[in-house]
Amino acid sequence: MFQFCIFCLCCQTMELLSYFLNSTDNYIQQRWVYFKHSFYYISSTTKSWPNSRNDCLQRGADLVIINSKEEQVISWIGLTDRETKGEWKWVDGTPLTKSYWGSGEPNDYEGKTEDCVEIKFHDEENSWNDIPCGDQNFWICEKTVAL
Ligand SMILES: [Ca+2]
Ligand SMILES: [Ca+2]
Numbered sequence: 001m002f003q004f005c006i007f008c009l010c011c012q013t014m015e016l017l018s019y020f021l022n023s024t025d026n027y028i029q030q031r032w033v034y035f036k037h038s039f040y041y042i043s044s045t046t047k048s049w050p051n052s053r054n055d056c057l058q059r060g061a062d063l064v065i066i067n068s069k070e071e072q073v074i075s076w077i078g079l080t081d082r083e084t085k086g087e088w089k090w091v092d093g094t095p096l097t098k099s100y101w102g103s104g105e106p107n108d109y110e111g112k113t114e115d116c117v118e119i120k121f122h123d124e125e126n127s128w129n130d131i132p133c134g135d136q137n138f139w140i141c142e143k144t145v146a147l
């Protein structure tokens, strides 16, 4: 890689790049997938929303925040109204602006407390559903890459 860096003018850039590539390597080894400036870890088991989130945090990531259609996979997403009822927030603290609720959602179905959000159908754009946070679900961790 350093063949491009003959006069070392670009060493800093190369170091950064090398660091990035090394971490890319690590992530791929740990079965992370890289796509459009984020790494994704897709779970192979199911957990409650809080346990899923803890798993992501331990991996240096967080539950997926949906910014594009491609991120809509059947799983928990990093959206909750656990703090204030009806005030949906992403796990990074940002308020919900663009949403993809399924029809009639969010609905606290049959008076249940539904404060965590799953993607219900992969093939429908509007497929978010609030469900009880203790339900078991697959989850996706997302770690954005700042370059
Ligand atoms: Ca995202
Ligand atoms: Ca709720």
Ligand SMILES: [Ca+2]
Binding pocket: 105, 106, 107, 108, 109, 114, 129, 130, 131
């Ligand atoms: Ca619901």
